[in-house]
Amino acid sequence: MSVFNLGSINVDNFYRVPHIPAPGETLAATEFSRGLGGKGANMSVAVARAAARAIHIGAVGADGAWCVERLTEYGVDTRHIATLAGGQTGHANIAVADDGENQIVIFGGTNQQITDAMIGGALSEAGPGDTLLIQNETNGQVAAAAMARDLGLRVVYAAAPFDAKTVSDIAEYADFLVLNEVEAQQLRAALGKDLTALGIDNVVVTMGGDGSRWLDVAGGSETHVPAVPVTPVDTTGAGDTFTGYLIAGLDRGMPMEQALRLATQAGALMVTRHGTADVIPDLKDIEDARLA
Template sequence: MRVLNIGSLNIDRTYTVRRFVRPKETIRALKYEEFCGGKGLNQSIALAKAGVETYHAGAVGCDGETLVDMLTDSGVHTEYIEHLEGPSGHAVIQVNEEGQNNIIIVGGANEKVSREYIYQILQKFEPGDMVLLQNEVPNIGFAMEEAKKRKMLVAFNPSPINEAIDQCDLGLVDYFILNEVEGGALAGESMDDIEGIQIKLTEMYPDASFVLTLGEKGAVFFNKKEVHRQNGFQVETVDTTGAGDTFCGYFLAGVATGNTYGECLRVACSAGALAVGKKGAAAGIPEKTEVFEFLGSK
């Protein structure tokens, strides 16, 4: 199975601070760094490092060659990426001393991913291949529809959760990858009511499978037939940026290679745990060998 990720490509401008800036306040950053990021790029790299044949579709601006190079160096096929005029997408990220983050996204070239482009790229894929989508580029609903016409599997990470998702036929999705906030928003339930989220989502989308990540508590997989839970792995937190994307890529890689859902969860949780121990989003994604060495020590 090949995986096509139609997703964002961002330059992450990261500011290390003692604490997050408050309204009307000016603070001095302890450090400034730039990293390659974007949920699309991160998830493609995680998929490729987990051993899946991964293709990235998306757009960069005149400042985006570093983003393409990082994907290529990580084993991702990049020949379908568009090179456009203007700036690439970028993110402004604060990381505090506890390793928590908050993020502002600027769309840049990501906002120019057109229906025509998506249609042309999807024609290169076959029944049984998977398309992965997030909510940082436009026309994701169109991508779901066209992928289903080609009998592809559709995986969706609805992040950031906003009104654009209302324009998508989520009944087309085979795999939802969600955190508590996203799961609660889709289900119309409190993010703390995990059981309520499970019940509501399986009622709303009975043909889909769901993964709900719970931070340091681990993750749960569920559909109308089965449920699997995986506890989190305790590690020192350096930077949580990209940990969810690492989990997503490793989980879907397990699905693509035919692993059981329980094993997919176990590997993905360990990869996500390793990611929080490193600085940067894409830079923190572990190699497959690291993940299995970590699991072997548990």
């Protein structure tokens, strides 16, 4: 089976800072680096490194050719990434504090210029048993979800960055919703609904050091998967790694709880590394780390 990922591709600019800047504060960075990122790219790399087939649907400008090359090197199928003349590849400025916390400012660029024709062309290769994964850093999510549902795909929606209207619009097509605790609180406040009242059969809430919760809405049960204790150095991309591994595990036929445990191990290992897509662990890394 395959995981089709309609997702962002960003150039990540990392700034190491002693603490997260306060409003109005000017803060000197102690280190700078640049790498491949974007929630979409991160998840595609995670899917590929978890031994599933990842097909990325997205767009870059001429300045983003190296991003596509790097995705290819990491095992992602990049045939459906368009290069848009005159467009500027999305980018993110990421401040990472010494305690591992981060602050991110994103410019969408070509991530917001994906056409329905591009999406349709990619999904014409998909069929029942395949998965569509979407986030909120591109345009076209609702159209893609509707196409995928018509084709019999599993539709997975990672609701970040949070947008209440998009959640409401996609809910009727989604089989899985993945979000963190803050996003879950924002969703309840914005829609006035409990997570079990969205019409989505499976909801996964990540809770950082407290692990994750899986709400099996259809089955009427809730399962808690504890976190793996590690010392974090950078939390950037950990949620994306978790989601990519979770979906890859399900695509490979794992039971939900097994896929959640694998995703938890991958996310835990990720926070011990500096960077985003370029440092997402593979299955051998997880095995070698022997995380509890």
